[in-house]
Amino acid sequence: MDIKSLLLEKAQVEYASWSHECDAVTVLGENPPRVFVKSDLHLLRERFTLAHEYAHIQLPWHVGTVNCHIDTTSEEYSVAAVAGSQEREANEFASRLLVPDRWISPMAGSLTSFERPAMQGMLDALACAEVSAHAGLIALSRHLLPGHAFFIDQNFAISRGTSWPGRAPLTDGEIEQYLERSVTVEEFTHQGRNIFWALTTEPSEPRFIVQKNPDDDRTPHQVLIACCTRIFGEGFAKSKAMSINGVVGGMINDSDLHWHESAIISVVRQRIEAKDDLKDVLTDHDFAIYLEKKAQTIVQKRSGPSQ
Ligand SMILES: [Zn+2]
Numbered sequence: 001m002d003i004k005s006l007l008l009e010k011a012q013v014e015y016a017s018w019s020h021e022c023d024a025v026t027v028l029g030e031n032p033p034r035v036f037v038k039s040d041l042h043l044l045r046e047r048f049t050l051a052h053e054y055a056h057i058q059l060p061w062h063v064g065t066v067n068c069h070i071d072t073t074s075e076e077y078s079v080a081a082v083a084g085s086q087e088r089e090a091n092e093f094a095s096r097l098l099v100p101d102r103w104i105s106p107m108a109g110s111l112t113s114f115e116r117p118a119m120q121g122m123l124d125a126l127a128c129a130e131v132s133a134h135a136g137l138i139a140l141s142r143h144l145l146p147g148h149a150f151f152i153d154q155n156f157a158i159s160r161g162t163s164w165p166g167r168a169p170l171t172d173g174e175i176e177q178y179l180e181r182s183v184t185v186e187e188f189t190h191q192g193r194n195i196f197w198a199l200t201t202e203p204s205e206p207r208f209i210v211q212k213n214p215d216d217d218r219t220p221h222q223v224l225i226a227c228c229t230r231i232f233g234e235g236f237a238k239s240k241a242m243s244i245n246g247v248v249g250g251m252i253n254d255s256d257l258h259w260h261e262s263a264i265i266s267v268v269r270q271r272i273e274a275k276d277d278l279k280d281v282l283t284d285h286d287f288a289i290y291l292e293k294k295a296q297t298i299v300q301k302r303s304g305p306s307q
Helices: 003-010 043-058 086-098 101-109 116-127 133-141 172-181 220-232 234-253 261-273 279-283 287-302
Strands: 012-016 024-027 034-038 065-068 148-152 155-158 184-190 193-199
Touching: 003 012, 003 043, 024 043, 034 043, 043 065, 043 086, 065 086, 086 133, 101 116, 101 133, 116 133, 116 184, 133 148, 133 155, 133 184, 133 193, 148 172, 172 193, 220 234, 220 279, 220 287, 234 261, 261 279, 261 287, 279 287
Parallel strands: 012 034
Antiparallel strands: 024 034, 024 065, 148 155, 148 193, 184 193
């Protein structure tokens, strides 16, 4: 991403040096907007700063003169919080601009094996985006299934639904404890930095071999109701099926992540496993068929002509 040219199309950019802790100042009230960038920034930090200032210009509700200190180590940046301050929004925008979803999502989605060579390949590709190692790992984490945690010095990046390691900066002890609790841990050198990759849940079990019965023309919903009736009894079947639909519904909202069928199945299984009131359904022999049929529907819908 040639962020500098992009910014120059929209703003007047000047480099200057100053001593206070501020990476850039953007004056949004002027036309074109003026951006002052601290002149001695490290290359990757400069790229991120330019993308961050570009965000302030492009997001129409950002106004005034903004003083930006791009702190990629803060939790504000590590965590996509619901409510957004301008700084957090600009960081998220910058991250998605420099590590575009449509570039990284298919790569991360095809990461079916949770083994070292696959992750090494992913990291090598990530380095091409020319963002800091931490910023890149945060972007990658957005596209991984629950259970992935990366540690880089005292900072971390985790995928959604992964257990929280604590407040950054983490102590060595906190990181050690987290790694000890993890199922697998791998160490990498990434962009010259030492990082740890931890999986906090079992890698998803191999896909159930679903006997495809060509005569089985039941809808996913019909299969689900049948499972829930067997496991929870007729009286509860409908309400339990609705709760399960809610879990799967969350996946459909994430459909821009381009997860393939087995990834969808594995994440739905993980989410249901975490719910004590629903997890018994996983023991039903037809539930794998429901998941398979449902995942197919999601993938088909996504590739449909409406999008
Ligand atoms: Zn800013």
